[in-house]
Amino acid sequence: MxxxxxxxxxxxxxxxxxxxxxxxxxxxxxxxxDAINPTQRGDLLSLETKGDRTLFFDLLPLVVRxxxxxxxxxxxxxxxxxxxxxxxxxAVLSRADGVVFVADSQQSQSMSNFESFDNLEKNALRVGLxxxxxxxxxxYNKRDLEGIEPESEVLQRWGPTxxxxxxxxxxxxxxVVETFRQILVLTYRSLxxxxxLEQEHGMAEDDFLCLINASA
Numbered sequence: 001m002x003x004x005x006x007x008x009x010x011x012x013x014x015x016x017x018x019x020x021x022x023x024x025x026x027x028x029x030x031x032x033x034d035a036i037n038p039t040q041r042g043d044l045l046s047l048e049t050k051g052d053r054t055l056f057f058d059l060l061p062l063v064v065r066x067x068x069x070x071x072x073x074x075x076x077x078x079x080x081x082x083x084x085x086x087x088x089x090x091a092v093l094s095r096a097d098g099v100v101f102v103a104d105s106q107q108s109q110s111m112s113n114f115e116s117f118d119n120l121e122k123n124a125l126r127v128g129l130x131x132x133x134x135x136x137x138x139x140y141n142k143r144d145l146e147g148i149e150p151e152s153e154v155l156q157r158w159g160p161t162x163x164x165x166x167x168x169x170x171x172x173x174x175x176v177v178e179t180f181r182q183i184l185v186l187t188y189r190s191l192x193x194x195x196x197l198e199q200e201h202g203m204a205e206d207d208f209l210c211l212i213n214a215s216a
Contacts, residue, residue: 002191004216009201012069013191015183016093019102019107020116021081024141027170028102028179029076035177036211062211068202074184074211077085083115089119090146098135098187100179105148105167106141119144135186137164141186144169177212184208 003012017025026046033044042061061115077096079089093099101120103113118184124131138153151167158165164182166174188208197203206213 001095012073013097014075015098016096017078017100018120020112023102024170025078025106027187031173031176056085066203066207070201070203098183099138100183105142128166130161135190139166141168141170143167
């Protein structure tokens with residue numbers, strides 16, 4: 001849950017990138033780090049294994065101040081995709097305000113996607129998050145590879161859930177910002193509903209989006 005401090009006019013938001021191993025979660029954060037204005041972002045912290053897989057989590061802090069001097073800090077995390085690190089995934093997911101599920105578009109990885117999303121639902125329940133109301137965006141990454149699932153099949157599969165689906169090739173920077181925009185909008189609207197961000201504190205949806213509207 002967001003850390004809301006009215007006395008300091010400050011809001012700290014947590015967004016988690018979840019998904020199977022090597023689906024491109026860390027690559028998304030690396031591309032965002034490059035795309036966002038340096039004055040509004042911190043350093044990307046990453047702990048990796050020898051195989052370049054995220055062992056614990058990545059963290060990319062973003063900061064923006066609204067016209068009414070309201071301070072917004074967004075912390076972006078990724079979780080390790082390997083099955084062995086479920087306890088870490090659960091800990092990182094705890095108190096998330098929004099989630100991007102990064103799926104691997106390769107047909108050979110469809111079962112890994114299914115198992116990882118099932119794990120997301122189970123861990124969300126364990127840490128007290130309601131998947132039905134949690135801001136959640138599905139990103140199908142690696143669209144630049146061969147042997148990928150057709151967009152029509154992906155959209156047909158996820159259509160009944162009502163969840164927004166984006167397509168990306170994160171290594172090339174394609175679809176990364178669009179996905180981030182989607183989760184920012186959903187997260188803002190959820191927080192505005194609970195905290196009255198615009199009416200009571202003068203923070204509009206555009207204040208969230210200015211992180212990606214400003215050129216780096």
